[in-house]
Amino acid sequence: MDEELNIIKNDPWLEPYKDAITGRHQHAIDKEKELTGKKTLADFATGHLYFGLHHTEKGWTFREWAPNATAIYLIGDFNGWQEQPKFKLRKVKNSGNWEINLPEKAMKHGDLYKLKVYWEGGCGERIPAWATRVVQDDETKIFSAQVWNPSKPYKFKKKVFNPNISPLMIYECHIGMSQDAEKVGTYNEFRENVLPRVVKDGYNCIQVMAIQEHPYYGSFGYHVSSFFAPSSRFGTPEELKQLIDTAHQMGVAVIMDIVHSHAVKNEVEGLGNFAGDPCQYFYQGDRREHPAWDSLCFDYGKNEVLHFLLSNCKYWLDEFHFDGFRFDGVTSMLYYSHGLGEAFCSYEDYFNGHQDDNAICYLTLANKLIHQVNPRAITIAEEVSGMPGLAAPFADGGYGFDYRMAMNIPDYWIKIIKERRDEDWKPSSMFWEVTNRRKDEKTISYCESHDQALVGDKTIIFRLIDADMYWHFRIGDENGTVERGIALHKMIRLLTASTINGGYLNFMGNEFGHPEWIDFPREGNGWSYKYARRQWHLVDDPTLCYHYLGDFDAAMVHLIESVKNIQKTDVIEVWHNDGDQVLAYRRKDLVFVFNFNPTRSFTDYGFLVPRGEYHVVLNTDSKEFGGFGFADDTVAHFTCADPLYAKEKKEWLKLYIPARSAVVLKRQK
Known part of the structure; x- marks a missing residue:
């Protein structure tokens, strides 16, 4: 891989580890090719359509990957939980897979079932690895797989969903x-x-x-x-x-x-x-x-x-x-x-x-x-x-x-x-x-x-x-x-x-x-x-x-x-003073002001922000949120000009900020 990857370009401190990063990247590329050939990962990742229990036009098909097994039986409500020859799986040649095809009447929706698996030196009951429905008996607390083939499977009303997640x-x-x-x-x-x-x-x-x-x-x-x-x-x-x-x-x-x-x-x-x-x-x-x-x-x-x-x-x-x-x-x-x-x-x-x-x-x-x-x-x-x-x-x-x-x-x-x-x-x-x-x-x-x-x-x-x-x-x-x-x-x-x-x-x-x-x-x-x-x-x-x-x-x-896509906007620090325990920052047209001081409120506390008119849009100290309501949030706040900052188009926003409270103000267009 000749061209440098962007994560290294974005962070020069990663340069000494270029070989490890490119090696991991190439590993994923090579493994994807090995798994998919000329197909896609979406084509490859369809094991759930092959393994497990499936209802077909001819009845039922069941498959399991169990390379160490010597014999496998389906047992359940449909055969009195007994091993029967007609419910014995056959091993697929040159693979670790087992399968069985059964007629329609062999089982029905709601039947409980498991696998009885034999291996060299032992055997045991198992729930199929690809089971899509597993239930627990209320009295015995035993789990079993369940045949799930409802007569009226759920049909999604919203077939395509485009989530509005900004943020x-x-x-x-x-x-x-x-x-x-x-x-x-x-x-x-x-x-x-x-x-x-x-x-x-x-x-x-x-x-x-x-x-x-x-x-x-x-x-x-x-x-x-x-x-x-x-x-x-x-x-x-x-x-x-x-x-x-x-x-x-x-x-x-x-x-x-x-x-x-x-x-x-x-x-x-x-x-x-x-x-x-x-x-x-x-x-x-x-x-x-x-x-x-x-x-x-x-x-x-x-x-x-x-x-x-x-x-x-x-x-x-x-x-x-x-x-x-x-x-x-x-x-x-x-x-x-x-x-x-x-x-x-x-x-x-x-x-x-x-x-x-x-x-x-x-x-x-x-x-x-x-x-x-x-x-x-x-x-x-x-x-x-x-x-x-x-x-x-x-x-x-x-x-x-x-x-x-x-x-x-x-x-x-x-x-x-x-x-x-x-x-x-x-x-x-x-x-x-x-x-x-x-x-x-x-x-x-x-x-x-x-x-x-x-x-x-x-x-x-x-x-x-x-x-x-x-x-x-x-x-x-x-x-x-x-x-x-x-x-x-x-x-x-x-x-x-x-x-x-x-x-x-x-x-x-x-x-x-x-x-x-x-x-x-x-x-x-x-x-x-x-x-x-x-x-x-x-x-x-x-x-x-x-x-x-x-x-x-x-x-x-x-x-x-x-604020659409607020997560993509810069978080710009306006002010902090650890002695006062005051912090202010802005995102787009919003200014966030925090006074973590447990005892001191501040009058006319000033911050340099873009000039304009600011309205309070959220206040932790509001009475409706269990605060004291010390500030009048209906008042519009206008910035005060300062010739020192005229070129930056910044002016002083002066606020009353009560102890242990935070306020959000929005700049009006």
């Missing part, structure tokens, strides 16, 4: 815990009860967690067993399709939290020892098990595994019309160490030979495939190490993700809330943290996601207010701790959301300061659903302070979306 505003959600009741919520309940809230609040994308089937509900969906089966806990595949279709009709994109970084260890439900070969899908030796997650690591060097995972990406796009994916655990995939115990202090850490080039190749091909299938698709990498090029285009030498998660930002907010007195918060440090990113890569900024809401951690509102949430959150009964928490909650969100260069993410309920952590039913809590739900009644209660935070979040989201 991308993501509402991260979990179907099961999305209801107020102490139970597992459903796709239908989410569609009816939560989706309208998302639209009203202004978010244009939902990121749905825990879709792929997982045996243990408390894993939050991250220990996947059946990669092609939408979780039956929440309803049927048709109901998931209706949810996505309805979201599209409401103008909301739907992306899926996809887990290709590891798989559950389970053998009966999962891929852990599929046909007597513990490494059919997974790495050999010490690399097979993830040391921190108690799970198994895919062997991305096997073409059959690439076929499985790439087909999985295409399946969810084609069959369910998802608009893209947030790839979980990318850091774990990139490094032999899974990123554990590494600081990532220099570029050397990204190119020192400790990286899994097979995984890097897979992620690159996955992004190419996804955008081949749907050019408008959205891909996001959850990655903490800062690997250069992750969200740069493949043509530039990157891995092709559209966005990467800005995981430094929530860590920063937690750190200063925990470790710094309010008087020691430095606006210059805050501004640097929320804008510290590679110029050629888009990020998803967020204050907190589901990670910060789990038991053992704390949400921002709980770190700020703690137990006073329970005793002083009724309007008129707020104490100083609550007033501080409400003020900072809004300011932290506004600073994070208004400085995006790609998109913004909020986890379901955090926008209104949901008071409880997340704790799924488990033995240690008596299998309770008390903390695996969202208490919407709190934000709906006009007598409680929660609605202040919810109303502010909606106003903030709508304001940011009102």
Whole structure:
């Protein structure tokens, strides 16, 4: 490769690692040619149309990849769960594939089934790797595949969806815990009860967690067993399709939290020892098990595994019309160490030979495939190490993700809330943290996601207010701790959301300061659903302070979306003074002013901005958002001329900025 790749041109510090970068790039090109020949990745990634159970004109066809098997039987409701010769698969010559063709009457919609797999020295029941419907028995808790061939399959009303995501505003959600009741919520309940809230609040994308089937509900969906089966806990595949279709009709994109970084260890439900070969899908030796997650690591060097995972990406796009994916655990995939115990202090850490080039190749091909299938698709990498090029285009030498998660930002907010007195918060440090990113890569900024809401951690509102949430959150009964928490909650969100260069993410309920952590039913809590739900009644209660935070979040989201492509505009610092704890910056015609000082308000505090008339469009201190309303936001603000800055066409904008508040002003045309 003679011509230098753009990611190196854009960042001269990458020049010493040119060989590694171009080598990874060429690896993906070579692997794509090996897999596809003269076809495309979209043509290659069609394993779901070949493997698994399919209804045909002649009846049923079932296929499975199991190179270590010596015999395979279909067992289920249709044959009394007994091995029968007519349900025995035959091995396809010169391959590790097995198949069987059955007449129409052999099985019917709703029948439960499994595989009985034999191998040298053993046998066991298995759920097919490509099963698209898996259900759990309420009494025995045993999982089985299910024949899914409804007489009236769902037909999408919105066949083509062109999402308006400028910028991308993501509402991260979990179907099961999305209801107020102490139970597992459903796709239908989410569609009816939560989706309208998302639209009203202004978010244009939902990121749905825990879709792929997982045996243990408390894993939050991250220990996947059946990669092609939408979780039956929440309803049927048709109901998931209706949810996505309805979201599209409401103008909301739907992306899926996809887990290709590891798989559950389970053998009966999962891929852990599929046909007597513990490494059919997974790495050999010490690399097979993830040391921190108690799970198994895919062997991305096997073409059959690439076929499985790439087909999985295409399946969810084609069959369910998802608009893209947030790839979980990318850091774990990139490094032999899974990123554990590494600081990532220099570029050397990204190119020192400790990286899994097979995984890097897979992620690159996955992004190419996804955008081949749907050019408008959205891909996001959850990655903490800062690997250069992750969200740069493949043509530039990157891995092709559209966005990467800005995981430094929530860590920063937690750190200063925990470790710094309010008087020691430095606006210059805050501004640097929320804008510290590679110029050629888009990020998803967020204050907190589901990670910060789990038991053992704390949400921002709980770190700020703690137990006073329970005793002083009724309007008129707020104490100083609550007033501080409400003020900072809004300011932290506004600073994070208004400085995006790609998109913004909020986890379901955090926008209104949901008071409880997340704790799924488990033995240690008596299998309770008390903390695996969202208490919407709190934000709906006009007598409680929660609605202040919810109303502010909606106003903030709508304001940011009102500026088309605000994420592409420059974030221009106007002023910071760490002594005063004041920060100001502008984007297009908006000026953002923050006073983090806990005690001092400032009168006629001046900033140099483009001359003009400015109107207040959002104020965290407004009474409608639980503030004190110290400033008169109906007053128009006119800049004052200064001959020293006449050539720059800048003038002084002088404001009253109350303590612990932020205001957004818009320059009038």
